[in-house]
Amino acid sequence: MIAQIPFWQRKRLSEMTPQEWESLCDGCGKCCLNKLEDIDTGEVYHTDLVCRYMDENTCQCTVYPERLEKVPGCTVLTPDTVSDYGWLPHTCAYRTLAEGRPLPDWHPLRSGSPDTVHEAGVSIRHKVIREDAVAEEDWEEHIIHWVL
Helix, strand or coil, rough: CCCCCCHHHHHHHHCCCCCHHHHHHCCCCCHHHHEECCCCCEEEEEEEEHHHHCCCCCCCCCCCCHHHHCCCCCCCCCCCCCHHHCCCCCCHHHHHCCCCCCCCCHHHHHHHCCCCHHCCCCCCCCCCEHHCCHHHHHHHHHHHCCCC
């Protein structure tokens, strides 16, 4: 019997069901880090400041179904917009597949465990500060370089 080829290897992003699409998220939480954009250059910088709705232990949004109402600027990834977000980390499964690269061994779809992203040190677990703990004028002091 031939093993079935996993959906992420046989489908384009635009062909995936909503459930398949959502399952691509590795749970790293990096897309929920606050970012600062240099007005002059357009360069985007990640900070170690995370959305107030992020569960810092699980790296999951605590208001995911209502996130767009609670955080109007929340990022919404779709097959059509993945390439618009050049700031997505190289490890992001959406970016990885859009660029034709294979999912890494630590990805939950490959490992079968949601913990491997944390065990591999890829997630934001224990590396972030809630955005509401820092005055916005001090966010520049929180620029990080470990995301990319």
